[in-house]
Amino acid sequence: MSISRRKFLGLIGSAGVGTAVSNSVFAASNKHFTGYPESFAVLHDSVRCVGCRQCEEACNKVNDLPEPDQPFSDASVLDKKRRTTAKAYTVVNRHDRAKDGIAPVFNKTQCNHCLEPACASACFVKAFKKTKTGAVTYDASVCVGCRYCMMACPFDIPAYEYDNALSPKVVKCTMCQPRILEGKLPGCVESCPREALVFGKRDDLIKIARNRIARYPKNYVDHIYGEHEMGGTSWMYLSGVAFQKIGMREDLGIKPAPELTSGALSVVPMVAALWPVLLTGVYAITKRKEKIENEEKNQAVNSAIKATKAVAELKIGEALAKAEKEQEEIVEKAVKSAVDNAVKANTEEAA
Amino acid sequence: MVITRLTVVLTVLAVAVILYGSVQAFDQPSQDSGQKRADIIKIDGMKSFGNLERSGVVFLHDLHTSALQKVDKDCTACHLSDNSKLSLKFKRLKDTSKNEVMNIYHDNCISCHVEVAGKGDKSGPTTCGECHVKTSAYVASGQPPTFDKSLHYRHSKSQENKCELCHHEYDNSTKKLIYKEGQEGSCRYCHKDVNEENRMSMKSASHIACIDCHQKTLKNKMEAGPVQCGGCHDPDSPNTINRTDIKNIVDVPRMERKQPDFTMVKTDVNDKEQKGVMDSVPFDHKAHEGYNDSCIVCHHKDLTSCSSCHSIEGKKEGGFISLEQVMHNPDAKESCVGCHESKKKDKDCAGCHELMGKHSNNSSNCGKCHMEQVGNMKEATTSHKSKTDKSARLAEMMLKSRTPITATYNDEDIPEKILIKDLSNKYEPVEFPHRKIVKALVNNINNNKLASYFHAEKGTICQGCHHNTPPGKQPPRCVSCHVKQAQDKGSFKIGLMGAYHLQCMGCHKEMGMEKPVSCTDCHKEKAHEPKK
């Protein structure tokens, strides 16, 4: 026990240092990521959960959240379906299964701390980070409040302080990251009277979950929710009924969120690089077309001028020739008439 | 002026908003479950000729039977007979072609409906869409009936033990059904789910034989079994065969087929000496007949001994399932262990056994069934001549030698109350009525022969809660294994709080106890807790 505890603390320490030193976090990048080795996780066994809401109360306490409208001991809260809010990082819901002829099933909802979180991938100021302890943390000091993380989260977890005018925060379960770093258990896990929540290394928890399914095959659905969903999560679930029936989506697939947008992102540099080439090309063609058009126009004008000139010259030539001819004719005529006149005069003189 | 532009923008917004609202409105799922009926027959047999052009017709059989009865018509109004047996098909003996079958339905159904309507009586539909509906207003709720010992007894009594009326075999040479005395078995041994060559399906066989006989009996003005669907298929029907007042005949006599009262189940029939194998298991056949509804529960294929198909190595007849597997497969309901395992699910037992998980048997239990013979037993059987009689007598003696001792420690060794103070920062300590619980559990065991045989050791019952420890008067405290922290981080062993809650509440739930509903059912509120 003491050894395992020391090991545990050592691990926590290194994880903490690791988070502090290393800035490169792959969990939100486009690379395939299967989780930080040795990272922590929580297993929620809804077969064990009895809906006592001790986890909600503990969460409220350790996170200094405002007192709820109805006390935690009031079971009537469970009559309505609830979700996580800015005032409750985690909620337990009751799912009546009278139709299946079984007692109600309780299920706890909180941030699932995805291995590759959609929120971290969506955040344009990197306010969310997947840390090496397994927790997905949020940094309010850079958050702009665009709420794209809330749009992106497939589990509908992040909530928002809509009533805070000047410094609203996105709010979600922190996996009790500060407590983990101190070597403590997350508040909800510590408070669970039936150990429906187990905290430990993710790899170990998967083994425990498999073991339970094998040992109580009739009590469990043969599936660990969160082992692969959305690329895997650090909060996993066991259930005795289909997960869909206890309000969990089974249609999310196993593709991590960043992969959904990586294609669109990879096109960006292509557009940025190729568009200028393309557009300049089009522009050049347009310009060239204009230039050719201009040249053709000029040519046409020139040839037109030339043609006119030629015609004109021809005409002038003809006119000149004609004029010459006429001149000659006139001269000839004049000579002739002069000769005639002279002949006439000579004949008259002779007669 | 520019107002026009503003109006345009406003209209755009308004249109979008209204359209959006309407989308929300038509996104309302409608869920209506139909009326439950046990007599639904889906007329879609034409499927065998290719895809249906329209949806199949939901036909209410009992509705028609009753209506015809009122006008003094019987089954022959719809069913033709072949060799004096009514065909199960409507107005035909065989499915010939798609068109022919379709016409038979269309012509006969519609003409009858028209005729009845012509007389001014209430009648059925006459247009296509009324019969061929996509979603029916009815939900089929028919259940397969079980022909149990009690029903068998009622039949054999009323038919004066004329077994041949129902039991028969098919003689291949004469191509006739013959009756062989002493060879009777369950109908299901031959009649399977679908028609085979020279073998009707169970469905056809039972409908033809049962209803035919019931009809004839009724004609002779005698009391008879049901002739309408609901009588057999609707457990909620007022004249169902499963009526509890008729069914619960006290002490149904055994079905006699020369079966033994006791038998010795050998672990290897080929090994004469029975050496180097497990001891044989004495088996109380008669008692087990009483525990089950019919023979087929164990004798799933025929009424021979298990070893005729299942040997120690496994053989072809038994699907190569060995005798060991057959007897011990915890998941098979026909096997000894499988059936006994399922008894652990009873409310009285599940409190302890559910938490133990699957197949929690330990090797010390083997000898409970594979009993060692005591020397003088063998001698006592010498007077019996045949070998079978000898082993049967031996089995009987061995079984009788069992003395189910349901006992645990004396009262003074069982603490009466235990105070659990671990959550005393929040609540008053829990007062755990230890002895009362032990006594209740002992009482449950006493009421059950199987349980009392397996809980004979004094410490066995303690181990339901004080698990994973050697039995004894003073088991270690819970905290010696379960740490006080919320969770044992190193080993994942359940912490103390988890152990208590899982054990106490798990047991309460499995035993069907109403309490606890809330924390304060066990943990009394602290007397004057200062509010923070």
Added chain:
Amino acid sequence: MDEIAIIAPEKRLFTPFNIVSGIIVLMGLIITVIRFTKGLGAVTNLSDYNPWGIWIGFDLLVGVALAAGGYVTSAAVYIFGLKRFHFAVRPAVLTGFLGYLFVVIALTYDVGRPWRLPYPFIMQSGTTSLLFEVAACVSLYLTVLFLEFSPAALEWLGLKKARKLAVNLTIVLTIFGVILSTLHQSSLGALFLIAPSKLHPLWYSPYLPVFFFISSIVAGLSMVIFESSLSSRFFIDKMDSAHIAGKDQLILGFGKAASVVLAGYFAIKVIGVSAGDNWHLLATPYGIWFLVELLGFVALPCLLYAIGVRDRNLKLIKWTSLLAVLGIILNRFNVSLVAFNWHLPSNERYFPHWMEIGISLFIVTLGILVFRFIVTRMPIFYEHPDYPEEH
């Protein structure tokens, strides 16, 4: 004397337009105060399930799409050499500039801490986020539009040297503008790629960015037609002869282009349905709604544009442009609001608060007022007499 008589009523303060816009502006200012003192919760119906409402769905998505006229027109004129439409560049660029400006202004209402809007560029950049790309491109493009628009303002101010510098940048700015527009118009669609589990499969498609980009071209072309027909009604006195003479040609030319692009858009939308193999969903209520959008607001305007161009029916083209613009609005609303969170029960769905609509109206009104202010003062619909034929 006559001139004075015509102008005089214009100078009256209490025209119906002024009264209505005055009321809207007043209301907008009041809601603004509430928004920044009581928080988003007081003025919106946004919830934890529905973090984005009409301030994103209308103000951002529709606003950016409808402001696409700027890049479409300047690309047509400067890059594809359709010089005869040169007169249309300035109004389109102005609309684009104002459109983007007011998108950014609207965003300051929607985001939690608007003064942190530059954080993605000055604090730390979430480069894996498509929103980062949108933010980067929109802010750059706003600058580009400002520069593209600046010659008009500089002419008005009489700063000849600065104006000459700005004019010289025209072609570079145009190319830059097209790149940025391609990127952020498509990225607005790509924003929804991360939520396949929330957006109805008929609208969700890996081609969403392409859909958004292509439809932004339709939006740009249609908006230029729509706006030119409105302007020629209200600002005809500001237009020079070139503008008046060319606008019919513009409407025909852009109508033809819009028809072709809409046909392409229709085709890729159908491909989108096939690629997801979602045909069976068309028979559901959402499927019918999808068909309304696809047939009524894509196929129909495509056809009407084609008929209008063939028959040289300007009136039909003008009305079709309105239909096409409505189609774009409908599409953006469908993606961001109607088909988003479709799996939630109706009591968890979003419907805008009247104050949200109020702010959207306020922003649109402000845009119109600023547009009116500028076109009545700066050379938008006419060539500045000092700079004839200088392009």
